[in-house]
Amino acid sequence: MPVAKPVSSDGRVIAHIDMDCFYVQVEQRRQPELRGLPTAVVQYNSWKGGGLIAVSYEARKHGVKRSMRGDEAKEVCPQIRLVQVPVARGKADLNSYREAGSEVVSILARAGRCERASIDEVYLDLTDAAETMLAETPPESLEVIDDEALKSHILGLKHEDGSDMKENVKEWLCRSDADHRDKLLACGVLIVADLRMQVLQETQFTCSAGISHNKMLSKLASAMNKPAQQTVVPCLSVQGLLESLPIKKMKQLGGKLGSSLQSELGVNFVGDLLRFSEQKLQEYYGINTGTWLWNIARGISGEEVEGRLLPKSHGSGKTFPGPRALKMLPSVQHWLNELCEELSERLHIDLDQNRRIARTLSLHASAYMSSDSDSHKKFPSKSCPLRYGTIKIQEDAMNLFQAGLREYLGPFKVKMQGNKKSGWGITGLSVSASKISDIPSGTSSIMKYFQGQDQLCSPSKLAKDKLELENPCSFSEDESNSTLNVIEHMKLPEEEATIKNESSDLVSTEYKTSRNSLEVPFYSAMPSLEKADFSQETPLSFSGRESHLEPKLTELRSKVSGEESTFESGRPASEQQVKRNSLRDKGTPSLLRFFRRVDPSCSLQNEVLTQSFDNTNICSSSENSISIHGDSLSEDLQGKEMWQYNVDEIDPSVIDELPLKIQEEVRAWLRPQKRQANSVRRSVGITDYFSRNKKL
């Protein structure tokens, strides 16, 4: 639901930049012979020629529309060139478009605060740039105005027959008697025209733009003249624009809310909303939406340009429509593995390029169940803390799926004996990673990361209990024996074979990845204890025929007593391991909890040395106790916020949940004998390492 934001009296200059049929342009850049031809991008083509997701303007002239099938497009436009979306891991791979979108963003972001609204859309706050231009080189002072700016469309500008349009535009841009806000918009027009030319020059992509005083109007304007044009909405034209604008054209009103406005209130144009008081609209649609509606009817929208160049989440999903629905658990596992592999790859790229870490893994699925009246039941979404590493993500996703499945099947449990004819199937799977945050560079990154974890992941006791109940890793044993084992017998022989092959692929993939990055030397440099832990962990759940479905061998955990909730691995353990496991807390941000698990008796008796890096202090006492706190905190807070723990008690495996690159830092940092001497030197190396891949 839309929400009204506080309105700033709008002297802002906001632009919305919209790439023209973006995927088509990306493909045309890759294959220049397609330029100028009717072209469309399709994903998959086996069924009715695939679905169109982008259509060139030449093809649109022939009546080709988005969401046509490839075959339909061929019917209305036989000469159309259809380009397929790249496929990787059996699914559409949009990475090339994401990367192309990033190219554009990095150019646009030079001009002002920039928000990546989608893969091909950007909002820009050009207020500062426009004010500066108006003060230093206002349009009226320029001898020449670029042709691209003169081609702009100015809403409400009168156009007498016979007069030269560009001349009109030039006049409007250079009016010395215009009010301040129109002058700012005029500057915006020049800036945006220039930006669009830069984008074209540097990427070969054309785009369209809207320029106005807020996001809503700019978004409307950018769509008015496409492709490769720009439109400005001066204040005085707002009323005229909105009064005849079909309500469904307004962003956020294209769906049910817009329909409701039409059918319930007889509002067919945005201007029709003016008939209703704010209070009336609030009565119908609630306080937030009501106020929002009242505002947009007047062209008011206080929404800020966010200043975000990167996505807030990453997802990978696929649908399995109709007959392709997944009926067997091994098929689900196969596809989940593919999706997780892609997700993991993208997470690592994000880590390398942007030094960002995601903290939550979510699984969404859609399913049908024809057996009973319950067929409308939705498959529940599940999420858990995200552990880095392809195999871990795959395991966790599978656990989330099984948690969802048990809930979904619920009372049907045993009845749903699986074979391919049974009345249920999975029609969609997706995994996503969210709660992404920056890791500041430098040695202190680790500290800051932990602090951030603490803030964001410190659950109340209540929330923790809930987590224990819902976390797929915490199923009790007898619970898991019932449903899951039933399902386990549903495997078909062929599918089992597929999975087995794939499993080994996964392991080798992981190994390959490791060798390519800096991790192997690090692995081999690790103390033997840690190495042992890895060798046990990696292939474990994929090594045997039933392993990937056998809860005892995967991540089954039971609750262990204690004030802090603790999960303990169910697998056989050496004495040493038992000791470590008592500190283990997998499936949750365990490092964090670990840090909170303070043992005062160890730390207080030690004398504390202080060493400062950036704005984080690492206080180390003797060889085996370290405490961390930010020095930006006030004196009295510092005492409370300080964490202390004994280095010897760190379970190496909890570190595994961090991204590998961070693990490296942590382990080096924890290496007792060299900690002191290495600190400064390492901070340089790490900073250096992090800045090496810097892109944007």
Add this chain to the structure above:
DNA sequence: ACGGGTGAGACA
């Protein structure tokens, strides 16, 4: 039960 794959945001 084919507009797919992805994103963002609001709400309970």
Add this chain to the structure above:
DNA sequence: TTGTCTCAC
């Protein structure tokens, strides 16, 4: 907060 829902391209 998690999970659900809506909306958009």
